[in-house]
Each structure stands twice: as C-alpha cells, then as structure tokens.
Amino acid sequence: MSLAAVLIVHNEEANLAACLASVRDWVDEIVILDSGSTDSTAAIAAEFGAQYAVEPVWPGYGRQRQLAQARVRSDWCLWLDADERVTPALRASIEAVVAQPVGRTVYSVPRLNWLFGRHIRHCGWYPDRVLRLYPTGLTRYNDALVHEKVEVSADMRVQPLDGDLLHYPYRDLEHYLSKSARYAKAWADGRAARGKRTSLLAGFGHALGCFARMYLLKAGFLDGRAGLLISLLSAHSTFVKYADLWLRSQPSRPE
Numbered sequence: 001m002s003l004a005a006v007l008i009v010h011n012e013e014a015n016l017a018a019c020l021a022s023v024r025d026w027v028d029e030i031v032i033l034d035s036g037s038t039d040s041t042a043a044i045a046a047e048f049g050a051q052y053a054v055e056p057v058w059p060g061y062g063r064q065r066q067l068a069q070a071r072v073r074s075d076w077c078l079w080l081d082a083d084e085r086v087t088p089a090l091r092a093s094i095e096a097v098v099a100q101p102v103g104r105t106v107y108s109v110p111r112l113n114w115l116f117g118r119h120i121r122h123c124g125w126y127p128d129r130v131l132r133l134y135p136t137g138l139t140r141y142n143d144a145l146v147h148e149k150v151e152v153s154a155d156m157r158v159q160p161l162d163g164d165l166l167h168y169p170y171r172d173l174e175h176y177l178s179k180s181a182r183y184a185k186a187w188a189d190g191r192a193a194r195g196k197r198t199s200l201l202a203g204f205g206h207a208l209g210c211f212a213r214m215y216l217l218k219a220g221f222l223d224g225r226a227g228l229l230i231s232l233l234s235a236h237s238t239f240v241k242y243a244d245l246w247l248r249s250q251p252s253r254p255e
Contacts, residue, residue, distance in 0.1 A: 001098045002028040004074035004136070008064045012082035013039040015168070020048040022086040026095065027078065033068035060186070062148035065141040072136050079132045081167075084111070089163030094133060097161070105157045106150060107133040112164040116226040123220035123230050124213065128167075129160065146186035176233060184241035191245050203242025211235035 005023045009016065009032055020030060030050035034041060035058050045052040055067055069077060076098055080086070086094075090109060097107060110127035113120045120126060131150040139156070141148045152158060170176040191198075211231050214220045220227035 002074035003076045004029045010035045015082040060145035062144040085166040093161040113167045124218035145190045180237040187241045188244035207235040207239035210238040
C-alpha cells in the first residue's frame with residue numbers, strides 16, 4: 001500500500017521545510033495544493049520533490065482539500081498542515097496501519113500544541129484528536145468553508161493512533177489574532193449563506209461558556225498563565241464570530 005502526505009498551503013516558507021522533513025523519508029508521494037503563495041513556498045516544495053499545484057481562486061478549506069485529494073495517486077492519504085511535525089512514534093503507528101489495513105476505517109491522531117511558550121496539555125487542547133489518515137478511495141473532507149471535517153458514514157470505524165503530531169499554530173499574538181479573524185469571517189460567511197442570524201447577547205453567552213469550559217471544566221488553569229491567556233483569547237474569538245454575523249443584519253451605511 002502506498003501513502004501520500006497531503007497539504008494545502010499559503011505562504012508557509014517558515015514552516016514547510018520542517019514539516020516535510022518529518023515525512024520525506026517514508027511516504028511515497030507529497031501532494032501540495034497552494035492557494036497563491038508569494039513567498040518561497042513553491043521552491044521548498046520543489047526541494048522535497050512534491051507534486052505541487054496552485055489553485056488561486058479560494059473555494060473554502062473543505063473544497064480546497066477535496067481538490068488536493070483529487071491529485072493523490074497513492075492508496076492512503078495522510079493529511080498535514082505546514083505547522084505540524086510527525087513524531088517517530090506517530091510514524092510507527094501510521095506505518096503499522098498501512099502495512100495491515102482494516103476495512104472501512106479512518107484514523108485519528110493526537111495533536112500536541114505548542115502555544116505561548118509551552119506545550120498545552122489542558123484547556124481541551126490535548127490530545128486534540130483529528131482525523132488525518134484514511135484510504136484515498138474511502139472518504140474525503142466535506143465542503144465547509146472553515147472547520148472542515150472528514151466525512152465519516154455510519155458504517156465506518158474511527159480508530160485512534162499512538163504518537164503525537166506536534167503542532168505550532170501561532171508565531172505570536174499578532175499571528176493568533178489575524179488567523180482568528182480569518183476563521184471568524186469564514187464562519188460568519190457560512191452561516192450568513194444559510195440565512196442564519198444572531199444577536200450580541202448570544203455571542204456574549206457563547207463566549208462566556210467557552211471561557212468556563214476551557215479554563216474550568218477542561219482544567220486550563222493547570223497550564224498556568226498560558227492557559228488563562230488561551231481561554232480568554234478563545235472566548236474573544238467566539239464573541240467576534242457572532243458579532244460579525246450580527247453586523248451583517250444591521251442597516252447599511254447611508255450615502
């Protein structure tokens with residue numbers, strides 16, 4: 001059975017080489033679909049012998065992943081983001097599955113996030129399991145504009161793998177805030193397209209619930225000051241996406 005590492009990227013010169021170095025020696029192909037990078041992403045992809053293509057018209061995260069998967073020739077897809085690294089323990093788990101496949105099964109990996117100076121093991125962020133490994137012909141990602149998911153039908157099984165996927169999602173606070181704003185807009189775009197409306201009170205309630213869940217119920221306080229900061233920022237991001245959706249129902253600026 002052959003295995004492809006598959007990525008969608010945009011301006012990832014700071015991360016891509018380290019990500020690809022963690023898989024280059026043991027996957028059969030690397031498939032990268034770029035959404036129009038202006039940095040050295042393309043050159044790094046070429047250095048690692050990746051099958052590289054550009055899709056400049058952004059269709060949303062789910063659809064972009066579908067377009068990338070359509071280019072895969074291997075029997076299995078291993079999905080990665082450029083800011084992730086496969087550990088040796090996770091590699092061993094993946095190779096064992098591909099060597100002895102089980103029918104109609106998709107696999108989740110535990111993701112360990114490094115954020116604001118430490119690995120985050122609480123706040124609901126660990127093991128942060130994500131579905132990333134499956135037979136290419138079995139399934140794909142859905143059409144969601146953001147927070148896309150692998151489609152899992154009732155007759156499929158989800159099996160956990162051992163070994164962490166290291167994740168470095170944010171360079172600094174500015175990067176967090178800009179990335180959060182993009183996700184909030186994409187979330188509001190999707191809701192607005194379905195005719196959804198909301199209120200600021202609903203946004204406040206969801207934000208408060210987010211903080212309580214992460215910091216108290218998910219023991220974010222055990223991650224120290226970083227846990228407090230992450231919980232506060234997540235509550236802020238939650239409020240912003242509801243505020244964005246609410247603003248779309250307000251009167252337009254008068255001429």
